Amino acid sequence: MTHYPLETNPEYLDYEFLSIGPKGEIRKLVRFTRMEVADTSLDIYNLAFGDYDKVGNTIDDDIITDNKDPNQVLLTVAAAVLAFTERQPEVLVFVQGNTPVRMRYYTMGIATHLDGTLKGFDIWGNIDEEWELFQPNRRYIGLLARRKATVAGV
């Protein structure tokens, strides 16, 4: 399986792609935004992801598209993470699903690609208000990822 073709802007902060399935072509957006976090000098970026809402010209992460391509969509989001962190390998990427179901979707996706696409990343999950190294089948409420220091590229 390959990821969907991605477009990004010259800043490598915004990404767009089309999910293609029974519901037609669904425009998806990914955005990395630098966060202001107290007591750290680390650069942490929030990953926001959702469907393009043409009515509000915004992103909507409440929509459940069900376009029968969840793995390919997640692989494409992972490709955006790879492209973004290729440019800035020292940054942390934070992800928080808007619902437990969405968070489980992310967790399962990460578990699937842990030994492949995401092999070059350290990943932590927050569970019971504590961080731990990522383990499959855990009900995390937040995730952090950073390229391993030894990774020199993709």
Added chain:
Amino acid sequence: MAILNKKENNSYSGISISKKVKSRAQDPFILKKVKEAEAFINKYGLPAALTR
């Protein structure tokens, strides 16, 4: 297998750069998500491995 095959500084297999991709930096949805994310990290901190 790597998803991205870097060809040059700004060109990747399956990823193209387009000025048509608008910045969502000021999108209210994004601003709300970032605020929530900042609150999360400020509340729970960072993994110990990152704070040593």
